[in-house]
Amino acid sequence: MTRLHPLRRAAGGLPDLVEAQRGRLVLWLPVCFGGGVGLFFALPHDPARATLALLAVALAAALLLLRRMPPRLAPLLVGTLAFGLGCLAAGLRTHAVAAPVLGFRYHGPVEGRVVAIDRSASDALRLTLDRVRLRDVAPDRTPLRVRVSLHGAQGFVTPEPGARLGLTAHLSPPPGPAEPGGFDFRRSAWFDRLGAVGYTRVPVLRLGETDRGAALWIHRQRQALSAALQTRLPGQTGAFAAAILTGDRSGIGEETAESLRAANLSHLLAISGLHMGLLTGAVFFALRLALALVPGAALKWPLKKLAAAGAMAAGLFYLALSGWNVATERAFVMVCVMLGAILIDRQAISLRAVALAALLILAFRPEVLPEPGFQMSFAATTALVAVFTLLRRGSPMARWPKPLRGVAAVVLSSAVAGLATAPVAAAHFNRIADFGLIANLAAVPVMGALIMPAAVVALVLAPFGLSGAALWAMGLGIRWVLFVAATVSGWEGAVSRVPAPPPETLPLLALGGLFVLLWRGRVRLLGLAPVVAGVLAWSLAERPALLVSGDGGLVGRMGAEGRALSKATGSGFAAEVWLENDGDLPDQAMAAARPMPPLDIGGLRIAHVTGRGWQARAAAACAAQDLVIVNRLWEGPPPPGGCLLADLGFLRASGALAVGETRGGVRLRTAQAAAGTRLWTAPALRGPGAPSAAAAQAALPQGASGLLFDPAAGARLAGH
Incomplete structure (x- = not known):
């Protein structure tokens, strides 16, 4: 009994330890919620629906119990509730998106409507079809969506979204991992409601009229804008412009893509938080400046709130323009949270805003938790906000000359974001861009100061036929980014290869890093223990013989x-x-x-x-x-x-x-x-x-x- 005394004393002091974190406990809600989501996806078997129902009842009972809980113990129960809600949300989402998956290999006629167009890893044009019909396959066993790569000569350059097509294709269920414990494409396909993948080597035929629905009309406008950009800015410059404005990467060559990856600049191609933040930020400051020029407006109107509302509308337009992909949705939610804070007179950039954005995204799309885009986005954002919040409280940089402060902020933000995302990138992509900091320091400021503002001006002036100068400026910035990528990727030792980590590594690194960033006091140093454990597990992991x-x-x-x-x-x-x-x-x-x-x-x-x-x-x-x-x-x-x-x-x-x-x-x-x-x-x-x-x-x-x-x-x- 004597040996248990220190443990009892530690357990009794836990409420006091949590109580000392008042005001910051809300930051742990998405962490606990994400832990529940992660547990659900790590389970070897799906919980039965009855189990999920029992979990919902238990969480409801715990919620009622929360009202009678002593204040010092309430945070512990809230964290447990968030953990359970994360597990429940993932389970409900998994069942909600259930759709037929092809259970055999199929070769025969396929009919469907084009809803997405991209390119495969082999650079073949690839179509995603819905409203699918397969020969001799009952409707209740027919996948809602199939994805087909087009090989061989085709009768068109690019089919338009909404077109009803007929083709003869080889289809099979989404493939499993290339090795045990590896990336499982079947999970991604399940949440995309993609029930079969395959290819065709014969020409595709158009069947009937093109669907003119609103969503598909937006897709067609995206394609038209992509084609226009690649016409006005030929070569890889136009392909890069199309990628950052419409999400269409079909024009990016493999050599360009590889140089961007080797220089750690491939994130510039993905329409994510950086692009959404730069675009909405440019719109926010432009609107605020324009409104301030109106005589008397500053005395009558809340200019900052009007600019925030306009920037939010611009973000929504950008989301639609980019095809409503998951990465852009995530970025839009984060931007809306920060702009919404301005509308209600709260601090726009804070850890609470980041926590709320993460919680909203995980609540509606819990399946994004294992994805590298989600992990890298929030790792970088959390680290940046935490570090700059600390610097605001008493930084010697405040006494530096303004130009020097700007340069220091760029260097520091690139270093912090790179350090925060490096383990995630290495774990998912098995590579470290050794000169990525240099490349980002040279390219990211140009992206923010020239490329994205020029893109906004070009989009505004395009209906009037006056976008030429803005496109020229954007092309100039893009050519610089491509030059930086080609130069840095060509340096000796630009890329270091690393083996895949065991599954526990990233959760340990994330938990330890979050504890160091979010916890108050010297106890935060305990977060280094799981970081060390994660690194040790990674270094000792052995690959299969x-x-x-x-x-x-x-x-x-x-x-x-x-x-x-x-x-x-x-x-x-x-x-x-x-x-x-x-x-x-x-x-x-x-x-x-x-x-x-x-x-x-x-x-x-x-x-x-x-x-x-x-x-x-x-x-x-x-x-x-x-x-x-x-x-x-x-x-x-x-x-x-x-x-x-x-x-x-x-x-x-x-x-x-x-x-x-x-x-x-x-x-x-x-x-x-x-x-x-x-x-x-x-x-x-x-x-x-x-x-x-x-x-x-x-x-x-x-x-x-x-x-x-x-x-x-x-x-x-x-x-x-």
Whole structure:
């Protein structure tokens, strides 16, 4: 009992510790709410609807209990309520967007209406269709939306939104992760209500009249503006202008995109908080100046509030112009919160405004929490506001000359934003732009002082045919940004590759960083502990010794020179993801030229069989090996020998495989087991080549731990 005394004393002092944070506890609401959202997405199984209903009842009861709670304990209950509400909001949103997902591979006629146009990773034109019709597929099993890449010669340059099209396409369910625990596109597709993806190699036909709905009319205006910009500003200058004003990146070449990424300037292409803030800020100051020039206006009208309202309207127009994408919606919410603070005579830029924006976004779109755009946006904004709030209270910069203060503010803001977003960018994209600070210092001021103000002037003068000078100025600034990107990305050592972190790393870094920024007093230094733990977990993380693609055609074995791949072409997406997650150059041909080590791992004997005569060779391998991987469908009785045969049927149900050594032996993980049984992973692939439900249940691991092989016991692979 004596040993528990310090713990009891600490628990008794917790309310006093929280009480000392009065006035700042509201900043923790989105943190607690986001924690609940994160817990929901980390669950291995979807909670049943009855469980969500019980959670709602429990939260309602806790809300009633809050009225009788002692004031010193109330913040703890409020934080718990916010955590539960985050979990509940994510669950309700997941069920609310439920839509059919194609459960088999389909080849045949597809009809649909164009609602979005972009480009794929292979630079092919890509269409998103709604009002979909598939041959011999019942309406209740037909996806609400499908996305099709157009290959081969087409009869048009760019189809317009609203056009009703007919095509012959190959469709399949949204693909799973390229490796166990990797990015799962199926989750993103679920919340976009995208039920199938595919491609066509034949010309697309127009069917009937183009839909003239209001939303699609806006899409057509976006396309028209994009085409006009690329005509007036030819080359990559016009493509950059179209990207920052309309969200259309189809004109950005791969070389330009790569140089922007290597210089850490690719965020300038995304219509996000920077663009929305610059545009609305330019409108705000322009309107305020224009109104101040009206005689007597300053005495009669609230000029600051009128300018804020006008800037908010400009932000809404920009949101519509950019296609209502999620990143721009997030930026618009943040801007509205800050401009709304001006309307109600509150401080516009504060941590409370950032907290309210985060809470609103997570409440309506909880699925954005795992996305890099959300994480980087709020990491940068929170760090910037916190640092500049501290500087306002007693900064020596206040005594510096005004020009020097401006330069120092630019340097400091770029450094703080870069430091705050660097771990997120490294975790999601496996790269660090070593000279990103230099590139941002050279490019971002031009973006704010020249490009975005010129864009506003060009948009205002365009209806009168007077936008030429503004477009010239905007093009001048864009050419400077592209020059900076090309120069910095060409420096030796411009990019450092880093391996993918374990899943707990980013939550630990975020929790520790937020504690340091938001907590008062010396106790905030305790936030360094989870930061150190996250960095340590990242540095000690080991990549799988062997990776197998979901189609069985590619294996990658880790060796002394890095991961060696079994072939130089084919399964290119999986190869690129594996190498990037290793912290290696994403060059499949280079990795295929490396010496291939033996596939055996820790006493587990492994064979990979492809090509002609595969069936006889697989049968022979099964007698001598523990795990045999083939990229074909095994038909007939199982091969003799008792090995685990990972054929195409097995892999279509399991997804990609990862094999690595553990303290207990050798562990084999599957992508499906790591992803869990969620609504977006539930539709198993049916049709030729897929195992029966009973076979899949017997063969696949039932938990993320996967299958375990214990060489000391001489056992074959067994469920664990």
